[in-house]
Amino acid sequence: MNRDMPYSKFSLNTTICIVIILSFLGCTKMGQPENAGTREIIEMGTTSTQIATEVPRQLTILPTIADVVRAVEPAVVSISVDILSRGIFYDFTDEGSGTGMIVRSDGYIVTNYHVIQGARDIEVGLFNGNHYSAEIVGLDLLSDLAVIKIGANQLPTVAFTETDDIRTGDWVATIGNALGLKGGPTVTLGIISGLGRTIRTERGDLYDMIQTDAAINKGNSGGPLIDMDGEVIGINTAVYGGAQGVGFAVSSGVAKPIINSLIENGKVIRPLIGLSGMTNTPELSDRFDLGTSKGILITQIAPEKPAYNAGLIAGDVITALNDQQTDDMAEFLTILWSYTVGETVKVDYISDQRPQSTSVTLMERPSP
Numbered sequence: 134m135n136r137d138m139p140y141s142k143f144s145l146n147t148t149i150c151i152v153i154i155l156s157f158l159g160c161t162k163m164g165q166p167e168n169a170g171t172r173e174i175i176e177m178g179t180t181s182t183q184i185a186t187e188v189p190r191q192l193t194i195l196p197t198i199a200d201v202v203r204a205v206e207p208a209v210v211s212i213s214v215d216i217l218s219r220g221i222f223y224d225f226t227d228e229g230s231g232t233g234m235i236v237r238s239d240g241y242i243v244t245n246y247h248v249i250q251g252a253r254d255i256e257v258g259l260f261n262g263n264h265y266s267a268e269i270v271g272l273d274l275l276s277d278l279a280v281i282k283i284g285a286n287q288l289p290t291v292a293f294t295e296t297d298d299i300r301t302g303d304w305v306a307t308i309g310n311a312l313g314l315k316g317g318p319t320v321t322l323g324i325i326s327g328l329g330r331t332i333r334t335e336r337g338d339l340y341d342m343i344q345t346d347a348a349i350n351k352g353n354s355g356g357p358l359i360d361m362d363g364e365v366i367g368i369n370t371a372v373y374g375g376a377q378g379v380g381f382a383v384s385s386g387v388a389k390p391i392i393n394s395l396i397e398n399g400k401v402i403r404p405l406i407g408l409s410g411m412t413n414t415p416e417l418s419d420r421f422d423l424g425t426s427k428g429i430l431i432t433q434i435a436p437e438k439p440a441y442n443a444g445l446i447a448g449d450v451i452t453a454l455n456d457q458q459t460d461d462m463a464e465f466l467t468i469l470w471s472y473t474v475g476e477t478v479k480v481d482y483i484s485d486q487r488p489q490s491t492s493v494t495l496m497e498r499p500s501p
Contacts (some may be wrong), residue, residue, distance in 0.1 A: 242257065246276075307320070307359075310352045400500050465468045
């Protein structure tokens with residue numbers, strides 16, 4: 134038995150050395166850099182197969198966001214409001230905050246309707262530290278936009294751009310008075326997450342909205358959503374309360390004519406057709422045997438209004454206005470509001486599964 138021990142000890146030492154050497158060689162090979170791209174190991178049962186995938190490596194260089202912000206932020210203002218609330222036994226004052234942007238050098242500022250709704254006093258803080266009292270010029274509930282004015286001149290202004298060429302995935306930034314923090318505006322960066330969104334708020338539906346994952350916090354409302362050229366493509370309006378990274382802005386294409394109308398008229402003059410409706414769907418078409426799965430299903434007709442006078446009834450489906458297709462409510466309202474009060478518009482519709490047409494002379498929509 135003792136004669137075997139030297140042999141066993143030698144064998145054990147030899148085995149240990151071999152294992153160490155093999156381990157060292159294996160580690161050295163695994164530690165070598167991989168130049169062919171990433172390797173994924175897909176395990177199936179007790180075997181593994183290595184699949185080498187060539188991954189193109191591109192370096193995306195973003196524009197200098199600091200320079201973009203520096204060019205825009207002098208035209209971005211903070212807004213503080215005192216709102217008089219009436220209680221059962223006494224009145225009390227609430228405070229609120231938001232953001233605005235200067236659209237004319239003589240003191241006109243655009244913000245959100247909900248920022249100044251019910252405000253008794255409005256104070257505007259400029260980027261240079263000066264503060265002014267503001268007065269309301271005009272309000273528009275349907276777009277959640279408002280224009281206010283301060284007594285100052287030669288102010289820096291923002292530049293609006295068209296939104297026809299913007300794309301999902303484009304970089305954007307927001308600038309605003311987030312949470313009312315002192316020390317200047319808050320800047321966040323993100324992308325356009327979606328276009329043409331319709332969102333439902335307590336004040337009604339908002340159409341043709343830009344969705345972004347750039348953070349829009351309390352106090353950012355009314356501030357600019359800008360592209361990488363520093364031009365305004367939207368006005369920050371809402372953040373989806375049930376999710377993070379889901380914010381919305383009124384597109385500049387929608388906002389510009391509304392802002393101009395508020396400055397010139399103190400209100401937005403919109404045409405009225407006198408009906409309520411909803412976007413038609415294949416399910417609705419099958420259920421009510423409508424004869425089409427697109428268009429606007431009329432749910433209610435206002436008496437003595439244009440649609441009523443033109444012979445339209447509940448259950449009809451509007452398919453076009455002046456030969457422009459109206460596949461959903463957003464398209465329908467966009468086309469309708471492009472006309473002026475008093476204009477006559479041809480309406481194509483389906484009634485009892487038969488295509489028909491009529492003419493509607495538009496009235497002025499009362500201010501909400």
